[in-house]
Amino acid sequence: MARYGMVIDTKRCVGCADCVVACKTENNVPDGYCRDWIVEDVRGNYPELHMEIRSERCNHCENAPCVRCCPTGASYTDEDYGVVLVDHDLCTGCKACIASCPYDARYVHPEGYVDKCTFCMHRVREGLQPACVEVCPTKCMHFGDLDDPHSEVSKLIRSRPNHALIPEAGTKPKIYYLL
Amino acid sequence: MQELTITSGRHMHHIDPHLTIWGWEIPVYLFLGGLVAGILFFSAVYFLRGKSDEMRTTVRVAPLFVPFLLATGLFALFLDLEYKIHLFRFYTVIRLQSPMSWGSWTLGIIFPLSTLWALMHAESVFPNWRYPYKWMEQAMNFVKKYAKILAWLLIYYAAILGIYTGILLSAFNARPIWNTAILGPLFLVSGFSTALAFNMILSKTKEERHKLGKIDLMAIGTELFLIIHMFMGFLASTEIHVEAAQLFLGGPYTAPFWIFVVGVGLLIPALIEVLDGMHKVKSTLVPAFLVLFGGLMLRFIIVDAGQFSSWIF
Ligand code: SF4
Numbered sequence: 497m498a499r500y501g502m503v504i505d506t507k508r509c510v511g512c513a514d515c516v517v518a519c520k521t522e523n524n525v526p527d528g529y530c531r532d533w534i535v536e537d538v539r540g541n542y543p544e545l546h547m548e549i550r551s552e553r554c555n556h557c558e559n560a561p562c563v564r565c566c567p568t569g570a571s572y573t574d575e576d577y578g579v580v581l582v583d584h585d586l587c588t589g590c591k592a593c594i595a596s597c598p599y600d601a602r603y604v605h606p607e608g609y610v611d612k613c614t615f616c617m618h619r620v621r622e623g624l625q626p627a628c629v630e631v632c633p634t635k636c637m638h639f640g641d642l643d644d645p646h647s648e649v650s651k652l653i654r655s656r657p658n659h660a661l662i663p664e665a666g667t668k669p670k671i672y673y674l675l
Numbered sequence: 676m677q678e679l680t681i682t683s684g685r686h687m688h689h690i691d692p693h694l695t696i697w698g699w700e701i702p703v704y705l706f707l708g709g710l711v712a713g714i715l716f717f718s719a720v721y722f723l724r725g726k727s728d729e730m731r732t733t734v735r736v737a738p739l740f741v742p743f744l745l746a747t748g749l750f751a752l753f754l755d756l757e758y759k760i761h762l763f764r765f766y767t768v769i770r771l772q773s774p775m776s777w778g779s780w781t782l783g784i785i786f787p788l789s790t791l792w793a794l795m796h797a798e799s800v801f802p803n804w805r806y807p808y809k810w811m812e813q814a815m816n817f818v819k820k821y822a823k824i825l826a827w828l829l830i831y832y833a834a835i836l837g838i839y840t841g842i843l844l845s846a847f848n849a850r851p852i853w854n855t856a857i858l859g860p861l862f863l864v865s866g867f868s869t870a871l872a873f874n875m876i877l878s879k880t881k882e883e884r885h886k887l888g889k890i891d892l893m894a895i896g897t898e899l900f901l902i903i904h905m906f907m908g909f910l911a912s913t914e915i916h917v918e919a920a921q922l923f924l925g926g927p928y929t930a931p932f933w934i935f936v937v938g939v940g941l942l943i944p945a946l947i948e949v950l951d952g953m954h955k956v957k958s959t960l961v962p963a964f965l966v967l968f969g970g971l972m973l974r975f976i977i978v979d980a981g982q983f984s985s986w987i988f
Protein backbone atom coordinates (compact mmCIF):
# COMPACT_ATOMS: atom_id res chain seq x y z
CA MET A 497 0.00 0.00 0.00
CA ALA A 498 1.25 3.47 -0.89
CA ARG A 499 0.86 6.22 1.63
CA TYR A 500 -0.36 9.32 -0.16
CA GLY A 501 -0.10 12.64 1.59
CA MET A 502 0.40 16.32 1.05
CA VAL A 503 3.06 18.88 1.73
CA ILE A 504 1.97 22.52 1.83
CA ASP A 505 4.43 25.39 1.83
CA THR A 506 3.16 28.02 4.26
CA LYS A 507 5.85 30.45 3.05
CA ARG A 508 4.28 30.47 -0.40
CA CYS A 509 0.59 30.30 0.47
CA VAL A 510 -1.12 33.70 0.24
CA GLY A 511 -4.55 32.53 1.38
CA CYS A 512 -6.26 33.31 -1.94
CA ALA A 513 -8.71 30.39 -1.41
CA ASP A 514 -8.42 29.21 -5.00
CA CYS A 515 -8.05 25.69 -3.59
CA VAL A 516 -11.35 26.09 -1.74
CA VAL A 517 -13.17 27.22 -4.86
CA ALA A 518 -11.52 24.54 -7.03
CA CYS A 519 -12.60 21.84 -4.58
CA LYS A 520 -16.16 23.10 -4.41
CA THR A 521 -16.38 23.12 -8.20
CA GLU A 522 -14.61 19.81 -8.80
CA ASN A 523 -16.51 17.92 -6.13
CA ASN A 524 -19.85 19.66 -6.31
CA VAL A 525 -19.67 20.51 -2.61
CA PRO A 526 -23.12 21.72 -1.52
CA ASP A 527 -23.72 25.25 -0.26
CA GLY A 528 -22.85 25.77 3.39
CA TYR A 529 -20.17 23.06 3.42
CA CYS A 530 -16.54 22.70 2.44
CA ARG A 531 -13.91 20.02 2.11
CA ASP A 532 -11.01 22.44 2.49
CA TRP A 533 -10.64 25.86 4.03
CA ILE A 534 -8.05 28.53 4.85
CA VAL A 535 -6.73 29.23 8.31
CA GLU A 536 -4.76 32.31 9.15
CA ASP A 537 -2.80 31.60 12.30
CA VAL A 538 -1.15 34.56 14.02
CA ARG A 539 1.06 33.98 17.06
CA GLY A 540 3.38 36.03 19.23
CA ASN A 541 3.38 39.42 20.91
CA TYR A 542 2.99 42.58 18.90
CA PRO A 543 5.14 43.64 17.08
CA GLU A 544 6.94 40.27 17.11
CA LEU A 545 4.29 38.32 15.23
CA HIS A 546 4.49 35.14 13.23
CA MET A 547 1.79 34.47 10.70
CA GLU A 548 1.10 31.19 9.00
CA ILE A 549 -1.53 30.77 6.31
CA ARG A 550 -2.67 27.22 5.85
CA SER A 551 -4.93 25.43 3.42
CA GLU A 552 -6.51 22.73 5.61
CA ARG A 553 -8.56 19.62 4.90
CA CYS A 554 -8.97 16.04 6.11
CA ASN A 555 -5.48 14.85 7.09
CA HIS A 556 -6.09 11.29 5.87
CA CYS A 557 -4.73 10.15 9.20
CA GLU A 558 -2.81 6.90 9.45
CA ASN A 559 -4.34 6.16 12.81
CA ALA A 560 -7.77 7.40 11.81
CA PRO A 561 -10.34 7.49 14.64
CA CYS A 562 -13.10 8.10 12.08
CA VAL A 563 -12.35 4.72 10.49
CA ARG A 564 -12.11 2.93 13.82
CA CYS A 565 -15.38 4.23 15.24
CA CYS A 566 -17.49 3.68 12.12
CA PRO A 567 -20.04 0.95 12.94
CA THR A 568 -20.66 -0.10 9.34
CA GLY A 569 -17.26 0.09 7.68
CA ALA A 570 -18.44 3.02 5.54
CA SER A 571 -15.34 4.97 6.60
CA TYR A 572 -12.30 3.07 5.43
CA THR A 573 -8.67 3.44 4.43
CA ASP A 574 -8.16 2.79 0.74
CA GLU A 575 -5.74 -0.10 0.28
CA ASP A 576 -3.92 1.22 -2.78
CA TYR A 577 -3.30 4.81 -1.75
CA GLY A 578 -3.71 4.82 2.04
CA VAL A 579 -6.35 7.53 1.68
CA VAL A 580 -9.34 7.75 4.07
CA LEU A 581 -12.65 7.56 2.20
CA VAL A 582 -16.38 7.16 2.88
CA ASP A 583 -18.50 4.60 1.05
CA HIS A 584 -21.80 6.47 0.76
CA ASP A 585 -23.70 3.24 0.24
CA LEU A 586 -22.70 1.91 3.65
CA CYS A 587 -23.07 5.16 5.60
CA THR A 588 -26.00 5.43 8.04
CA GLY A 589 -25.35 9.06 8.89
CA CYS A 590 -24.84 8.16 12.55
CA LYS A 591 -22.22 10.95 12.75
CA ALA A 592 -19.84 9.03 15.02
CA CYS A 593 -17.01 9.78 12.60
CA ILE A 594 -17.75 13.51 12.76
CA ALA A 595 -17.52 13.42 16.55
CA SER A 596 -14.28 11.43 16.36
CA CYS A 597 -12.34 13.81 14.08
CA PRO A 598 -10.20 16.29 16.03
CA TYR A 599 -9.93 18.47 12.91
CA ASP A 600 -13.68 18.78 12.28
CA ALA A 601 -13.01 17.79 8.68
CA ARG A 602 -16.32 15.98 8.05
CA TYR A 603 -19.90 17.04 7.51
CA VAL A 604 -23.26 15.51 6.68
CA HIS A 605 -24.05 15.91 3.01
CA PRO A 606 -27.67 17.05 2.47
CA GLU A 607 -28.32 13.64 0.89
CA GLY A 608 -27.69 12.00 4.27
CA TYR A 609 -24.24 10.45 4.07
CA VAL A 610 -21.08 11.86 5.61
CA ASP A 611 -18.65 13.54 3.29
CA LYS A 612 -15.18 15.06 3.33
CA CYS A 613 -12.00 15.52 1.28
CA THR A 614 -11.12 12.48 -0.83
CA PHE A 615 -7.78 13.82 -2.07
CA CYS A 616 -9.73 13.83 -5.38
CA MET A 617 -9.20 10.09 -5.78
CA HIS A 618 -11.29 10.14 -8.98
CA ARG A 619 -8.58 12.38 -10.49
CA VAL A 620 -5.60 10.70 -8.84
CA ARG A 621 -6.62 7.30 -10.22
CA GLU A 622 -6.49 8.89 -13.69
CA GLY A 623 -2.97 10.10 -13.05
CA LEU A 624 -4.02 13.69 -12.27
CA GLN A 625 -3.35 15.84 -9.22
CA PRO A 626 -6.07 16.75 -6.70
CA ALA A 627 -7.99 19.84 -7.91
CA CYS A 628 -6.65 22.06 -5.10
CA VAL A 629 -3.03 21.15 -5.91
CA GLU A 630 -3.58 21.65 -9.63
CA VAL A 631 -5.14 25.08 -9.31
CA CYS A 632 -2.87 26.70 -6.69
CA PRO A 633 -1.38 29.85 -8.29
CA THR A 634 1.67 29.90 -5.99
CA LYS A 635 2.32 26.15 -6.43
CA CYS A 636 2.54 25.78 -2.68
CA MET A 637 0.84 22.38 -2.53
CA HIS A 638 2.49 19.05 -3.32
CA PHE A 639 0.86 15.64 -3.44
CA GLY A 640 2.50 12.24 -3.58
CA ASP A 641 3.56 8.99 -1.94
CA LEU A 642 5.17 9.57 1.45
CA ASP A 643 6.58 6.03 1.34
CA ASP A 644 8.55 6.70 -1.83
CA PRO A 645 11.84 8.34 -0.77
CA HIS A 646 12.24 9.85 -4.25
CA SER A 647 8.82 11.52 -4.35
CA GLU A 648 8.66 15.30 -4.22
CA VAL A 649 6.74 15.21 -0.94
CA SER A 650 9.32 12.98 0.76
CA LYS A 651 12.18 15.20 -0.44
CA LEU A 652 10.44 18.35 0.81
CA ILE A 653 9.77 16.83 4.24
CA ARG A 654 13.45 15.84 4.48
CA SER A 655 14.78 19.20 3.33
CA ARG A 656 12.60 21.73 5.17
CA PRO A 657 11.39 22.13 8.76
CA ASN A 658 7.71 21.23 8.93
CA HIS A 659 4.86 20.39 11.24
CA ALA A 660 1.58 18.52 11.13
CA LEU A 661 -1.65 19.61 12.81
CA ILE A 662 -2.47 18.55 16.38
CA PRO A 663 -0.04 15.62 16.35
CA GLU A 664 -0.72 15.23 20.10
CA ALA A 665 -4.21 13.92 19.25
CA GLY A 666 -2.36 10.79 18.11
CA THR A 667 -4.03 10.43 14.71
CA LYS A 668 -0.78 10.51 12.66
CA PRO A 669 -1.95 13.12 10.13
CA LYS A 670 -0.50 12.88 6.60
CA ILE A 671 -0.45 16.56 5.67
CA TYR A 672 2.77 18.41 6.44
CA TYR A 673 3.14 22.19 6.56
CA LEU A 674 6.54 23.56 5.58
CA LEU A 675 7.82 26.39 7.76
CA MET B 676 -0.85 36.18 22.87
CA GLN B 677 -2.19 33.87 20.24
CA GLU B 678 -4.75 34.75 17.66
CA LEU B 679 -6.32 32.28 15.31
CA THR B 680 -8.49 33.63 12.55
CA ILE B 681 -10.41 31.49 10.14
CA THR B 682 -10.63 33.50 6.99
CA SER B 683 -12.57 31.52 4.48
CA GLY B 684 -14.62 28.48 3.78
CA ARG B 685 -15.43 27.26 7.28
CA HIS B 686 -19.04 27.92 8.13
CA MET B 687 -20.41 24.43 8.00
CA HIS B 688 -23.89 23.61 9.28
CA HIS B 689 -23.74 21.77 12.61
CA ILE B 690 -19.93 21.82 12.61
CA ASP B 691 -18.96 25.46 13.14
CA PRO B 692 -18.33 27.18 15.44
CA HIS B 693 -18.67 23.94 17.39
CA LEU B 694 -20.46 20.65 16.77
CA THR B 695 -24.23 20.51 17.09
CA ILE B 696 -24.60 17.18 15.28
CA TRP B 697 -26.40 15.45 18.15
CA GLY B 698 -29.57 17.04 19.48
CA TRP B 699 -32.10 15.66 21.99
CA GLU B 700 -32.26 12.20 20.40
CA ILE B 701 -28.88 10.92 21.66
CA PRO B 702 -29.26 12.01 25.32
CA VAL B 703 -32.78 10.52 25.40
CA TYR B 704 -31.47 7.29 23.88
CA LEU B 705 -28.59 7.13 26.37
CA PHE B 706 -30.95 7.85 29.26
CA LEU B 707 -33.42 5.15 28.26
CA GLY B 708 -30.55 2.72 27.59
CA GLY B 709 -29.22 3.26 31.12
CA LEU B 710 -32.70 3.02 32.63
CA VAL B 711 -33.41 -0.25 30.82
CA ALA B 712 -30.01 -1.65 31.84
CA GLY B 713 -30.81 -0.89 35.48
CA ILE B 714 -34.33 -2.32 35.37
CA LEU B 715 -33.13 -5.58 33.80
CA PHE B 716 -30.13 -5.85 36.10
CA PHE B 717 -32.10 -5.53 39.35
CA SER B 718 -34.95 -7.65 38.04
CA ALA B 719 -32.59 -10.50 37.15
CA VAL B 720 -30.53 -10.20 40.35
CA TYR B 721 -33.54 -10.34 42.69
CA PHE B 722 -35.08 -13.10 40.60
CA LEU B 723 -31.95 -15.22 41.05
CA ARG B 724 -31.96 -14.44 44.76
CA GLY B 725 -35.50 -15.83 45.00
CA LYS B 726 -37.07 -12.46 45.89
CA SER B 727 -39.66 -12.38 43.10
CA ASP B 728 -42.55 -11.91 45.53
CA GLU B 729 -40.85 -9.70 48.09
CA MET B 730 -39.54 -7.37 45.34
CA ARG B 731 -42.47 -7.87 43.01
CA THR B 732 -42.24 -4.52 41.23
CA THR B 733 -38.51 -4.80 40.68
CA VAL B 734 -38.57 -8.38 39.45
CA ARG B 735 -41.92 -8.67 37.69
CA VAL B 736 -43.61 -5.33 37.01
CA ALA B 737 -40.80 -3.00 35.89
CA PRO B 738 -39.51 -5.36 33.12
CA LEU B 739 -42.94 -5.11 31.47
CA PHE B 740 -42.03 -1.53 30.55
CA VAL B 741 -38.65 -2.47 29.10
CA PRO B 742 -39.67 -3.36 25.52
CA PHE B 743 -41.55 -0.04 25.26
CA LEU B 744 -38.71 1.97 26.77
CA LEU B 745 -36.20 0.27 24.49
CA ALA B 746 -38.39 0.82 21.45
CA THR B 747 -38.67 4.52 22.33
CA GLY B 748 -34.89 4.79 22.76
CA LEU B 749 -34.25 3.04 19.48
CA PHE B 750 -36.78 5.25 17.75
CA ALA B 751 -34.94 8.32 19.07
CA LEU B 752 -31.72 6.85 17.70
CA PHE B 753 -33.41 6.19 14.38
CA LEU B 754 -34.62 9.79 14.23
CA ASP B 755 -31.02 10.92 14.70
CA LEU B 756 -29.73 8.93 11.72
CA GLU B 757 -29.19 11.11 8.68
CA TYR B 758 -29.48 8.21 6.25
CA LYS B 759 -32.45 6.41 7.74
CA ILE B 760 -32.97 3.75 5.07
CA HIS B 761 -29.41 2.55 5.74
CA LEU B 762 -30.30 1.56 9.32
CA PHE B 763 -29.88 -2.11 8.35
CA ARG B 764 -26.19 -1.44 7.64
CA PHE B 765 -25.55 -1.64 11.39
CA TYR B 766 -26.44 -5.31 11.17
CA THR B 767 -24.50 -6.32 8.10
CA VAL B 768 -21.13 -6.25 9.85
CA ILE B 769 -19.60 -6.56 13.34
CA ARG B 770 -16.86 -4.02 13.93
CA LEU B 771 -15.10 -4.73 17.19
CA GLN B 772 -13.26 -1.41 17.27
CA SER B 773 -16.44 0.62 17.01
CA PRO B 774 -18.41 1.23 20.24
CA MET B 775 -21.46 2.05 18.14
CA SER B 776 -21.26 -1.37 16.51
CA TRP B 777 -21.03 -2.98 19.96
CA GLY B 778 -24.05 -0.94 21.02
CA SER B 779 -26.21 -1.84 18.06
CA TRP B 780 -25.47 -5.54 18.43
CA THR B 781 -26.01 -5.42 22.20
CA LEU B 782 -29.39 -3.76 21.63
CA GLY B 783 -30.15 -6.31 18.92
CA ILE B 784 -29.59 -9.09 21.48
CA ILE B 785 -31.07 -7.44 24.56
CA PHE B 786 -34.31 -6.49 22.84
CA PRO B 787 -35.56 -10.06 22.21
CA LEU B 788 -34.13 -11.32 25.52
CA SER B 789 -35.88 -8.61 27.53
CA THR B 790 -39.12 -9.16 25.61
CA LEU B 791 -39.05 -12.84 26.59
CA TRP B 792 -38.27 -11.80 30.17
CA ALA B 793 -41.21 -9.37 30.17
CA LEU B 794 -43.58 -11.99 28.71
CA MET B 795 -42.50 -14.46 31.35
CA HIS B 796 -43.43 -12.04 34.12
CA ALA B 797 -46.57 -10.76 32.40
CA GLU B 798 -48.16 -14.11 33.17
CA SER B 799 -47.84 -13.58 36.91
CA VAL B 800 -48.69 -9.86 36.84
CA PHE B 801 -51.85 -10.39 34.76
CA PRO B 802 -53.57 -13.56 35.99
CA ASN B 803 -55.82 -13.69 32.92
CA TRP B 804 -52.89 -13.59 30.53
CA ARG B 805 -53.43 -16.05 27.70
CA TYR B 806 -51.49 -16.72 24.52
CA PRO B 807 -53.51 -16.80 21.31
CA TYR B 808 -51.61 -19.81 19.96
CA LYS B 809 -50.52 -23.04 21.55
CA TRP B 810 -47.00 -22.81 20.15
CA MET B 811 -46.52 -19.51 21.98
CA GLU B 812 -47.41 -21.13 25.26
CA GLN B 813 -45.04 -24.00 24.53
CA ALA B 814 -42.28 -21.56 23.65
CA MET B 815 -42.83 -19.66 26.88
CA ASN B 816 -42.78 -22.88 28.88
CA PHE B 817 -39.40 -23.56 27.32
CA VAL B 818 -38.21 -20.06 28.29
CA LYS B 819 -39.42 -20.56 31.86
CA LYS B 820 -37.46 -23.78 32.10
CA TYR B 821 -34.30 -21.85 31.35
CA ALA B 822 -35.25 -18.69 33.28
CA LYS B 823 -32.07 -18.77 35.33
CA ILE B 824 -29.86 -18.81 32.27
CA LEU B 825 -31.93 -15.97 30.82
CA ALA B 826 -31.49 -14.01 34.07
CA TRP B 827 -27.71 -14.45 33.93
CA LEU B 828 -27.65 -13.37 30.28
CA LEU B 829 -29.66 -10.29 31.17
CA ILE B 830 -27.28 -9.36 34.00
CA TYR B 831 -24.38 -9.65 31.60
CA TYR B 832 -25.98 -7.73 28.75
CA ALA B 833 -27.48 -5.09 31.06
CA ALA B 834 -23.99 -4.33 32.37
CA ILE B 835 -22.64 -4.08 28.81
CA LEU B 836 -25.54 -1.83 27.79
CA GLY B 837 -25.15 0.43 30.84
CA ILE B 838 -21.40 0.81 30.38
CA TYR B 839 -21.78 1.20 26.62
CA THR B 840 -23.96 4.29 27.04
CA GLY B 841 -20.90 5.96 28.55
CA ILE B 842 -18.22 4.32 26.41
CA LEU B 843 -19.99 5.47 23.26
CA LEU B 844 -18.94 8.98 24.25
CA SER B 845 -15.69 8.29 26.10
CA ALA B 846 -14.20 6.62 23.02
CA PHE B 847 -14.10 9.98 21.24
CA ASN B 848 -10.60 11.21 21.88
CA ALA B 849 -11.42 14.25 19.75
CA ARG B 850 -13.85 15.61 22.38
CA PRO B 851 -11.78 16.08 25.54
CA ILE B 852 -14.68 16.27 28.01
CA TRP B 853 -15.95 12.88 26.83
CA ASN B 854 -12.52 11.32 26.73
CA THR B 855 -12.45 9.85 30.22
CA ALA B 856 -12.80 6.19 31.16
CA ILE B 857 -14.98 7.28 34.12
CA LEU B 858 -17.90 7.98 31.80
CA GLY B 859 -18.66 4.25 31.36
CA PRO B 860 -19.02 3.46 35.08
CA LEU B 861 -20.66 6.86 35.73
CA PHE B 862 -23.40 6.26 33.18
CA LEU B 863 -23.79 2.67 34.36
CA VAL B 864 -24.31 3.70 37.99
CA SER B 865 -26.51 6.61 36.97
CA GLY B 866 -28.59 4.21 34.85
CA PHE B 867 -28.93 1.88 37.85
CA SER B 868 -29.95 4.83 40.03
CA THR B 869 -32.65 5.94 37.58
CA ALA B 870 -33.93 2.35 37.40
CA LEU B 871 -34.18 2.20 41.20
CA ALA B 872 -36.09 5.49 41.12
CA PHE B 873 -38.37 4.16 38.38
CA ASN B 874 -39.06 1.04 40.46
CA MET B 875 -39.75 3.18 43.54
CA ILE B 876 -42.40 5.09 41.61
CA LEU B 877 -44.06 1.86 40.46
CA SER B 878 -43.77 -0.03 43.74
CA LYS B 879 -46.88 -0.50 45.85
CA THR B 880 -45.22 -1.67 49.06
CA LYS B 881 -43.44 0.47 51.59
CA GLU B 882 -40.84 -2.25 52.28
CA GLU B 883 -39.77 -2.52 48.66
CA ARG B 884 -39.63 1.26 48.25
CA HIS B 885 -37.55 1.50 51.40
CA LYS B 886 -35.13 -1.13 50.20
CA LEU B 887 -34.82 0.48 46.77
CA GLY B 888 -34.24 3.88 48.41
CA LYS B 889 -31.38 2.44 50.43
CA ILE B 890 -29.67 0.97 47.37
CA ASP B 891 -30.28 4.23 45.50
CA LEU B 892 -28.48 6.10 48.25
CA MET B 893 -25.43 3.92 47.62
CA ALA B 894 -25.72 4.52 43.88
CA ILE B 895 -25.91 8.28 44.42
CA GLY B 896 -22.84 8.15 46.69
CA THR B 897 -20.96 6.22 44.02
CA GLU B 898 -22.00 8.71 41.36
CA LEU B 899 -20.75 11.63 43.43
CA PHE B 900 -17.45 9.82 43.97
CA LEU B 901 -17.11 9.15 40.24
CA ILE B 902 -17.92 12.77 39.34
CA ILE B 903 -15.24 14.08 41.71
CA HIS B 904 -12.84 11.48 40.40
CA MET B 905 -13.60 12.51 36.81
CA PHE B 906 -12.75 16.15 37.45
CA MET B 907 -9.62 15.23 39.41
CA GLY B 908 -8.56 13.18 36.39
CA PHE B 909 -9.14 16.07 33.99
CA LEU B 910 -7.32 18.58 36.17
CA ALA B 911 -4.31 16.27 36.48
CA SER B 912 -4.19 15.70 32.71
CA THR B 913 -3.10 17.68 29.65
CA GLU B 914 -3.89 21.33 28.98
CA ILE B 915 -6.69 20.37 26.63
CA HIS B 916 -8.38 18.29 29.34
CA VAL B 917 -7.88 21.02 31.94
CA GLU B 918 -9.60 23.42 29.54
CA ALA B 919 -12.41 20.93 29.03
CA ALA B 920 -12.92 20.62 32.80
CA GLN B 921 -13.07 24.41 33.03
CA LEU B 922 -16.31 24.25 31.03
CA PHE B 923 -17.82 22.88 34.24
CA LEU B 924 -15.67 24.82 36.68
CA GLY B 925 -16.53 28.39 35.79
CA GLY B 926 -17.41 27.91 32.12
CA PRO B 927 -20.84 27.78 30.45
CA TYR B 928 -21.85 24.38 31.84
CA THR B 929 -21.07 25.21 35.48
CA ALA B 930 -24.55 26.29 36.58
CA PRO B 931 -26.61 23.67 34.73
CA PHE B 932 -24.33 20.82 35.78
CA TRP B 933 -23.83 21.63 39.45
CA ILE B 934 -27.41 22.81 40.01
CA PHE B 935 -29.46 20.34 37.98
CA VAL B 936 -27.29 17.21 37.94
CA VAL B 937 -25.41 17.36 41.24
CA GLY B 938 -27.79 19.50 43.32
CA VAL B 939 -31.30 18.65 42.18
CA GLY B 940 -30.46 15.21 40.77
CA LEU B 941 -28.13 13.81 43.43
CA LEU B 942 -27.66 15.82 46.66
CA ILE B 943 -31.28 16.82 47.31
CA PRO B 944 -32.76 13.35 46.68
CA ALA B 945 -29.97 11.83 48.79
CA LEU B 946 -30.74 14.24 51.62
CA ILE B 947 -34.48 13.53 51.43
CA GLU B 948 -33.83 9.78 51.40
CA VAL B 949 -31.55 10.06 54.46
CA LEU B 950 -34.13 12.15 56.33
CA ASP B 951 -36.83 9.71 55.26
CA GLY B 952 -34.74 6.84 56.64
CA MET B 953 -34.51 8.72 59.96
CA HIS B 954 -38.29 9.31 59.83
CA LYS B 955 -37.73 13.06 59.85
CA VAL B 956 -39.73 13.72 56.68
CA LYS B 957 -42.81 12.14 55.20
CA SER B 958 -42.01 9.43 52.71
CA THR B 959 -42.78 10.69 49.20
CA LEU B 960 -41.81 9.95 45.64
CA VAL B 961 -40.10 13.33 45.25
CA PRO B 962 -36.53 11.95 45.45
CA ALA B 963 -37.35 9.32 42.81
CA PHE B 964 -38.59 11.93 40.36
CA LEU B 965 -35.57 14.12 41.08
CA VAL B 966 -33.20 11.24 40.39
CA LEU B 967 -34.88 10.59 37.04
CA PHE B 968 -34.66 14.28 36.19
CA GLY B 969 -30.98 14.41 37.22
CA GLY B 970 -30.17 11.33 35.13
CA LEU B 971 -31.73 12.87 32.05
CA MET B 972 -29.98 16.19 32.63
CA LEU B 973 -26.62 14.42 33.06
CA ARG B 974 -26.93 12.96 29.56
CA PHE B 975 -28.15 16.20 28.00
CA ILE B 976 -25.35 18.26 29.53
CA ILE B 977 -22.55 15.77 28.85
CA VAL B 978 -23.64 15.22 25.23
CA ASP B 979 -23.80 18.97 24.66
CA ALA B 980 -20.56 19.81 26.47
CA GLY B 981 -18.66 17.15 24.54
CA GLN B 982 -19.66 18.76 21.27
CA PHE B 983 -18.58 22.10 22.64
CA SER B 984 -15.12 20.89 23.67
CA SER B 985 -12.51 20.26 21.00
CA TRP B 986 -8.82 20.29 20.17
CA ILE B 987 -9.22 23.34 18.00
CA PHE B 988 -9.29 26.47 20.08
S1 SF4 C 1 -8.64 14.35 9.53
FE1 SF4 C 1 -10.48 13.61 10.56
S2 SF4 C 1 -11.73 12.75 8.92
FE2 SF4 C 1 -9.67 12.95 8.11
S3 SF4 C 1 -8.72 10.93 8.50
FE3 SF4 C 1 -8.17 12.27 10.22
S4 SF4 C 1 -9.75 11.85 11.75
FE4 SF4 C 1 -10.53 11.06 9.81
Ligand code: SF4
Nearest residue numbers: 566587588590591593
Ligand atom coordinates in the same frame (compact mmCIF):
# COMPACT_ATOMS: atom_id res chain seq x y z
S1 SF4 D 1 -21.79 8.61 9.71
FE1 SF4 D 1 -21.41 7.05 8.15
S2 SF4 D 1 -19.18 7.05 7.81
FE2 SF4 D 1 -19.61 8.14 9.72
S3 SF4 D 1 -19.39 6.61 11.35
FE3 SF4 D 1 -21.57 6.68 10.83
S4 SF4 D 1 -21.81 5.10 9.26
FE4 SF4 D 1 -19.60 5.50 9.41
